[in-house]
Amino acid sequence: MLVDEFLSYLQYERNYSLLTVEAYRKDLLQFILYLRELDENITFPEDVDADLVRRWIISLMDNKGGREGKGYKETSVNRKLSSLKSFFKYLMKQKRISADPMRLITGPKAKKPLPYFVKDKDMEMLLDSHEGNGEKDFISIRDNLIVEMLYDTGMRRAELVNLRDADVDFERMQIKVTGKRNKQRLIPFAERLKDLMWQYIQVRNQEVGASEYFFIRPNGEQISSYIVYRVVKGRLSEVPTLAKRSPHVLRHSFATSMLNNGAELNAVKDLLGHSSLASTSVYTHTSFEELKKVYHAHPRAKKEGGYYGN
Template sequence: MELFFKYLQYEKRYSPHTLTSYHTDLGQFALYLEQVYQITDAAEADHTIIRSWLLTLVQNNIQPRSINRKIACLRSYYRFLLAQQRIPANPMLRIKAPKASKKLPAFVAEEPFNNFLDSFTFEDSFEGQRDRLILEFLYGTGMRLAELINVTEADVNFSAKTVRVLGKGNKERILPLNESLVQSISSYLKYKKSLQADNNSEKLLVTTKALPLYPKFVYRVVKKHISLVTTSEHNSPHVLRHSFATHLLNKGADLNAIKELLGHASLAATQVYTHNSIERLKSIFEKAHPKA
């Protein structure tokens, strides 16, 4: 399994988040094999054993989306074992994934959130300007959390008003910056230079000790401020990415352009945002049309 994870990390370049999830999934599967079937090598499991584990997950009320991720993990693992000639055939070929209900992406309302960014008084300090920049970056570019914490000062091009982002699979893309965001970066950097620290990080966003930010830190900042705008439980950094895409689409942006900005590999991943726009159109129709 360790060889498999090295393969995912260094050859397939999976994100740390996916690697952590796959570690958990394979660990749970290995524990099941040992406890129920006294099998210590997953290569010995056939499709009936794998199916029995999946059935156990269903009986334990595990969500279909989570089960599908575990199936994706096992598919990658057994393909790897087959390529390594550890198994004669891939048992996952006889496994079907359960249908998962499609949830519409959660997003914050455009006007209240923009009013918040314009009117909220962030502290005139390093922490205050950094927190503002976190929110503006996520909402103003639509980048992922992992992409945000890895942006370096060198990635920002002030003259071109762009930022270079390294996305999933080490795919690089260039994102435009609006004037407000450029000004926020400039203001923040003045405070960052005044930090008294021995280990100044090349990362753009850092803690007060000049160390790179970490996911939980960003989660706390986003949750703290979004809760002032909405009562929804959906207040993670990813909600601002969804808001970015939804608001662009509502303003008439081309779906392919949004796909490129988000760094999606296929248009199918971006099309989920059209459902939110359709719901908005339905609402307008019901309020305005005399026959609605």
Template sequence: MWKEKFIQYLRVEKNYSSHTEISYLDDLTQFEDFITEGNSTFDPTRIDSDDIRVWMSHLMEQGIKPRSVNRKLSAVKSFFRYLKKKGVIIQNPAEAVTGPKVAKKLPSFVNDPEMTKVIDDPLGYSDDFRGHRDRFLVELLYLTGMRRAELIALKDTDIDFGACTLRVTGKRNKQRIIPFSNSTKEKLKEYIAARDADIENKSPFLFVKEDGDPLYPKLVYNVIHNHLNSIPTLAKKSPHVLRHSFATEMLNNGAEINAVKELLGHSSLASTEVYTHVTFEELKKAYQYAHPRAKK
């Protein structure tokens, strides 16, 4: 009963996505099944910290990676915070439980000279509307650091040509403003003119398919993946790589980390700090490559 009420709370009061709801429900169901062993009714008032730690150990023994275990623990922690808020429990048994350490994985990114080649590749894009759209789509993701879903949701009304800004709606419907240059303003106008001339079915969305319908996630992924394929050394070739590339280039060129945080729409500075590790790794590589005694 409380599990279902918790999921409804996430949907109505926290405005979580359906994807997050499903993940939380799956994680809590796994936790319940482990505690009850399928033989009794789950009673959250009888759970203690040791129960949660034993469950986590079980997950690790099953070969589940630390990052996934932490995600599941996060769902359990949120659930018990909710129960305490509702007065069902007095003490939160998950509060003092810490998850396994996760090795930091540096994000893949593309440097500016490589991105320039991708965007300006004369043979990489067709001469029709689709080619025009795909080129500008790649460039705008790199110029703004937007998430794929944010780009898909962009509408013409989100553009302020006078102020040279985009109004972007991010996670949990949180809005932020991203500036763009005069050069990008001209490219935006050129793209919109080409779109309106070629597409009969008018749509409020900035980026559309040839039939006027809005883009969908897999299409955007395929566009980015296909064009990043020209960089054989790149480990990942997803839209998020362009977000990583935007942040890395900003920090490499002297931007304040708090400014990058706001542009990316991160709720926590910790999410942005990973890019400082990327820039430091690049410095180490440059030192090791260039200094005559660095390899000794």
């Protein structure tokens, strides 16, 4: 059988794992079973065309396609299509078929999940609790500033790691950031962050010594991305309702907070260093979700047929 030949090819010539080969087998047999249920006279693979594949995609995504009466998600459908495409590509290579029915097939676009973020009040409580704990040693002051700077500026983890003393202009109260593809941008900062940075620099220079890089380790070397990740993850673990904890969550929190408090989308785009509004617009969806929650809290929304209700 052609499917068996293909699976052997994956296992012995492409060195795919047994689990991967088994996943290919299940996907292909599922498609063959669909064809038989659709029409017993369909010959596989000779009679397969793009229309049949598209009908299969629809059947996978409807309410009868997946487990427990639920359709398959876009990611699962695309994985099955990938198996089918690999199979027909193999048949073309072996000259078993003259045309590839998958050449015009595109899978469903996966819905992008809304970014995780920390609410303003939770972030304020988190920052204030560590600022007022009385810890004045170098590590504590540095780690507090890492979290504060990521949240106050929206910069990426790599941008913070590579920040240099020369990039911080206290007179103009702005930070020069080098982002992706070496694109530079200026991010303003407020008095609160300015005071925290001065405090950090004084302790750093006294206990460790001046350095080219702004954030350093106790041995004077540049801080690593892992240290930043570990610090942020530890701090965000103090927010029990947060499902994801990483430096990028603080970037999301910055953008969401800016938009929720009236900032223009183009201004947030420039502060984040996005090349287009498409990347920034995801935060408008986040803000809208928060807005809907506020509306649904309205007493009229709780009544059936109310202005905001269902």
